[in-house]
Amino acid sequence: MDFQLSDEQRMLVETARKVGERFGPEYWRELDARKAYPAEAWQAICEAGLCGIALPEEHGGSGLGMLEMALAIEALTAAGAGATLAQMFMLNPIFGGVSIARCGTEAQQRALLPGLVSSEVTFCMALTEPDAGTNSLEIRSFARRDGEGWRLSGRKVWITAVPQAKKMLVVARTRKIEEVKRKTEGISLFLIDVEREGLSHTPIDKLGTNTLPSSSIFFDDVHIRQDELLGEEHQGWPGLLEVLNTERIVTTAGLIGTVDLALRLAVEYGTDRKVFGGRPIASYQGIQFPLAQAHAISECARLMNYKAATLCDLGQPYGAEANRAKLLAAQAAALATERAMQTMGGMGYAKEFHAERLWRDARLFRFAPVSEEMVLNFIAQHDLGMPRSY
Numbered sequence: 001m002d003f004q005l006s007d008e009q010r011m012l013v014e015t016a017r018k019v020g021e022r023f024g025p026e027y028w029r030e031l032d033a034r035k036a037y038p039a040e041a042w043q044a045i046c047e048a049g050l051c052g053i054a055l056p057e058e059h060g061g062s063g064l065g066m067l068e069m070a071l072a073i074e075a076l077t078a079a080g081a082g083a084t085l086a087q088m089f090m091l092n093p094i095f096g097g098v099s100i101a102r103c104g105t106e107a108q109q110r111a112l113l114p115g116l117v118s119s120e121v122t123f124c125m126a127l128t129e130p131d132a133g134t135n136s137l138e139i140r141s142f143a144r145r146d147g148e149g150w151r152l153s154g155r156k157v158w159i160t161a162v163p164q165a166k167k168m169l170v171v172a173r174t175r176k177i178e179e180v181k182r183k184t185e186g187i188s189l190f191l192i193d194v195e196r197e198g199l200s201h202t203p204i205d206k207l208g209t210n211t212l213p214s215s216s217i218f219f220d221d222v223h224i225r226q227d228e229l230l231g232e233e234h235q236g237w238p239g240l241l242e243v244l245n246t247e248r249i250v251t252t253a254g255l256i257g258t259v260d261l262a263l264r265l266a267v268e269y270g271t272d273r274k275v276f277g278g279r280p281i282a283s284y285q286g287i288q289f290p291l292a293q294a295h296a297i298s299e300c301a302r303l304m305n306y307k308a309a310t311l312c313d314l315g316q317p318y319g320a321e322a323n324r325a326k327l328l329a330a331q332a333a334a335l336a337t338e339r340a341m342q343t344m345g346g347m348g349y350a351k352e353f354h355a356e357r358l359w360r361d362a363r364l365f366r367f368a369p370v371s372e373e374m375v376l377n378f379i380a381q382h383d384l385g386m387p388r389s390y
Contacts, residue, residue, distance in 0.1 A: 009071055012053070016072040019048050020079025025261075025354040028081050028211065032357050035210045037164050042088055043119050045076065051089075052117035055097050059113035065313035066246060069093065070253040070305055077257025078264075082358045083333065083365060084209045086254020090369075091161055092116055094247050095169050096123030103189060103231035103239040112167070112191075124165035124194070125243070126156040126217055134374050136240070137183040141172040143190065143224060150174070150224040152190075156217040158368075162201045163213060168194050169243075174234050189236040190228050198222040208360030241319070246312065247369055248322035252305040255329035255365055259298040259336040262358050266291055266340035269353070287343055294336035301328035320382060326365075327375045333362040
């Protein structure tokens with residue numbers, strides 16, 4: 001194993017750090033207060049070539065891998081954004097890029113990937129349903145055949161950045177669950193326009209990640225064209241797994257960057273703050289130990305995520321590693337942001353010190369995009385060989 005970054009990777013990290021510092025904590029605090037979409041930051045990320053890191057060169061990408069994407073996201077999020085910026089990578093190079101690059105036709109790739117890389121085309125994914133949640137195999141949104149296309153009806157919930165997206169990756173059944181031998185059969189992937197007759201969406205008011213809205217979506221007999229099918233009809237499950245597993249890698253990278261940022265803010269405050277005998281409060285073990293614990297957990301998550309990303313780039317199975325890394329990173333981010341607030345005392349509750357936003361945003365990832373409990377179920381069943389519990 002080689003733990004050294006190449007010169008190219010170090011340059012990539014430095015580029016991401018500089019872009020991230022252009023949009024520091026104050027930028028994200030202001031957007032959070034207005035619940036405003038970070039269009040300016042995303043444009044700069046795309047102009048620096050960071051959106052297309054892992055996308056094919058022939059379509060405007062850099063032809064690198066998930067490891068390089070994880071490195072860039074860590075640097076970007078640590079510079080000031082925190083975990084919410086990683087969702088921009090989920091939406092675009094993952095929901096859009098991975099699905100198109102691995103499942104799309106050559107015509108679909110030529111039509112959409114260059115616009116994704118340049119930020120002209122943005123994406124969202126409609127997967128989660130009110131009565132399915134984590135159990136994606138139980139989705140009920142149904143696309144029935146209608147001539148050369150389909151008619152889609154159903155409902156989705158907690159879908160990110162719908163108003164800002166031009167294209168929506170829709171996961172729907174094209175064979176009802178009662179009609180298939182295995183639940184993984186009969187699922188299809190479609191890439192459709194967000195602005196379409198019969199498609200409507202309403203916002204969900206929420207605790208954090210305010211720069212990216214969440215919505216409920218309603219499909220009322222929405223027409224889907226034949227050329228909007230990604231991959232084979234009824235055979236969308238393997239492609240969806242690729243999207244979900246790479247989403248784990250991106251999520252973890254953003255959480256690791258959040259830990260780095262939260263710890264830096266806490267250490268800076270604790271070193272400057274002197275209230276008992278002129279000694280900085282950062283010298284007290286009661287302050288040090290929880291922050292050190294969060295750092296240790298995050299470093300383990302970082303290495304596991306690098307392993308997951310490397311295996312992905314080698315074309316080897318990586319789902320178990322991606323799940324483990326996400327579990328640890330979410331726990332580390334929860335601890336780091338909460339203890340950063342505690343280190344700051346009352347000022348940790350003040351928006352100007354940024355920790356409260358990091359805490360609000362990071363809390364989401366204890367149960368999204370997959371809950372801790374489901375990750376533990378996966379580890380128990382697949383890693384330990386224990387009986388399935390659900």
